[in-house]
Amino acid sequence: MPAPPDSPMHDASPGIATPPDPGSLRTVRLCLLGFGNVAREFCALLARQESALADSHGLRVLVTAVGTRHGSLLAPDGMSGGAVLEAAGLGPASGTPVSAADAPVAAASGRPTLPDPPRLAADLLAAAHADVLVELTVMEGHGAPAATAHIETAFALGLDVVTANKGPIAWNWARIAELARNAGRRIRFESTVMDGLPVFSLLELALPDCRLLGFEAVFNSTTNFMIDAMSEGVSFADALAHAQADGYAEADPAHDIDGWDAACKAASLANVAMDARITPADIERQSLSDVPLERIRQARAEGKRLRLVTTVWRAAADEGKAGSATPAGPATPAGPVRGRLEARELTIDHPLAALGDESLGAILHTDLMGDIFVAELGALVPQTAYGVYADLVHLCRTR
Numbered sequence: 001m002p003a004p005p006d007s008p009m010h011d012a013s014p015g016i017a018t019p020p021d022p023g024s025l026r027t028v029r030l031c032l033l034g035f036g037n038v039a040r041e042f043c044a045l046l047a048r049q050e051s052a053l054a055d056s057h058g059l060r061v062l063v064t065a066v067g068t069r070h071g072s073l074l075a076p077d078g079m080s081g082g083a084v085l086e087a088a089g090l091g092p093a094s095g096t097p098v099s100a101a102d103a104p105v106a107a108a109s110g111r112p113t114l115p116d117p118p119r120l121a122a123d124l125l126a127a128a129h130a131d132v133l134v135e136l137t138v139m140e141g142h143g144a145p146a147a148t149a150h151i152e153t154a155f156a157l158g159l160d161v162v163t164a165n166k167g168p169i170a171w172n173w174a175r176i177a178e179l180a181r182n183a184g185r186r187i188r189f190e191s192t193v194m195d196g197l198p199v200f201s202l203l204e205l206a207l208p209d210c211r212l213l214g215f216e217a218v219f220n221s222t223t224n225f226m227i228d229a230m231s232e233g234v235s236f237a238d239a240l241a242h243a244q245a246d247g248y249a250e251a252d253p254a255h256d257i258d259g260w261d262a263a264c265k266a267a268s269l270a271n272v273a274m275d276a277r278i279t280p281a282d283i284e285r286q287s288l289s290d291v292p293l294e295r296i297r298q299a300r301a302e303g304k305r306l307r308l309v310t311t312v313w314r315a316a317a318d319e320g321k322a323g324s325a326t327p328a329g330p331a332t333p334a335g336p337v338r339g340r341l342e343a344r345e346l347t348i349d350h351p352l353a354a355l356g357d358e359s360l361g362a363i364l365h366t367d368l369m370g371d372i373f374v375a376e377l378g379a380l381v382p383q384t385a386y387g388v389y390a391d392l393v394h395l396c397r398t399r
């Protein structure tokens with residue numbers, strides 16, 4: 001996926017960073033919208049990486065504002081990630097070094113209480129005087145209107161954006177990309193598709209001139225978890241209850257089970273890397289609730305693994321006529337992009353069959369590099385927070 005110089009993702013870094021001049025730290029101010037699991041883990045990571053950010057990148061990263069629907073924090077002089085956690089009643093005292101072992105615990109312990117009343121996102125963004133919006137709210141509603149508005153406001157105020165929220169990319173990528181170009185701003189979103197696993201960066205930075213032709217992916221760990229439990233005879237309802245108790249399932253489990261989560265991820269990747277111009281509603285979906293328990297158990301008995309696999313391909317321009325392309329067949333660049341999520345019995349030699357309940361992965365079909373398999377064997381909150389961190393570093397290296 002070559003990113004042209006005017007691309008909202010464009011990163012012109014030479015690849016290996018040159019150590020910055022000692023003593024010449026550049027301050028980067030962040031406005032955080034959303035202060036849930038990922039944002040807290042991200043703050044802990046900022047605290048842990050303070051020296052690395054300074055020594056390797058010449059950066060001092062400060063948070064000037066945090067907002068949720070229940071509270072806010074405005075810090076015109078900027079606060080470190082550790083100080084933000086402390087202000088929310090979660091972390092160690094400001095200035096106390098946060099160890100690698102302590103930080104995730106600090107980020108996860110208890111609910112945050114931001115000190116100030118909630119503010120409208122637009123007001124907070126205007127007051128933050130930040131360089132980058134880190135958008136970590138949830139995708140709500142058809143078309144993700146709230147999160148999309150946050151990003152649009154940020155561009156209008158001259159901020160770049162990093163987000164893990166797949167909603168805006170899945171539903172509104174064409175508009176967001178155009179707004180970013182017009183405003184001369186950039187946006188990165190590595191954690192939207194596979195919880196921090198580099199997919200966009202891989203295509204953009206490591207595979208110049210390589211086109212993504214299509215992909216097959218396992219995008220949702222909740223359904224992996226449930227399928228593996230059901231293969232051992234657990235009922236659908238009990239598997240769902242376990243997924244919720246173990247913190248796998250989203251607040252609305254239908255998002256996972258009915259395939260909306262996977263469809264959003266597929267649309268995001270297809271929109272950005274294949275110029276698909278689709279929405280999640282364009283992805284055909286099979287719900288896990290429509291897959292009989294017996295089918296899952298049978299797959300296991302035959303030594304196979306059932307997975308909900310999303311396949312995306314570019315159809316032939318003459319789709320529907322005799323001889324047009326199928327997911328496995330040749331593609332015509334001018335054709336529309338299609339997607340389908342369905343239960344498939346995978347034989348053990350299929351790369352996606354190796355993905356356990358916390359794993360996500362994709363086979364990327366490319367023109368110049370053939371098929372590439374990327375996988376993450378523990379797709380959890382720290383990986384998502386790292387994806388946000390990596391996006392921020394990429395942005396800052398070229399500001």
Ligand SMILES: NC(=O)c1ccc[n+]([C@@H]2O[C@H](COP(=O)([O-])OP(=O)(O)OC[C@H]3O[C@@H](n4cnc5c(N)ncnc54)[C@H](OP(=O)(O)O)[C@@H]3O)[C@@H](O)[C@H]2O)c1
Nearest residue numbers: 034035036037038068069070136137138139164165381384
């Ligand atoms: N958890 C993961 O591992 C993971 C992986 C990949 C991607 N993501 C994505 O990353 C984002 C954050 O995930 P999370 O797990 O941190 O979610 P979370 O724990 O549910 O936290 C969401 C935060 O967003 C705030 N919020 C929601 N709507 C808002 C609005 N309209 N304006 C301001 N604040 C709002 C919530 O606070 P209030 O309730 O007070 O509003 C809360 O602080 C989501 O989009 C998610 O899909 C998460």
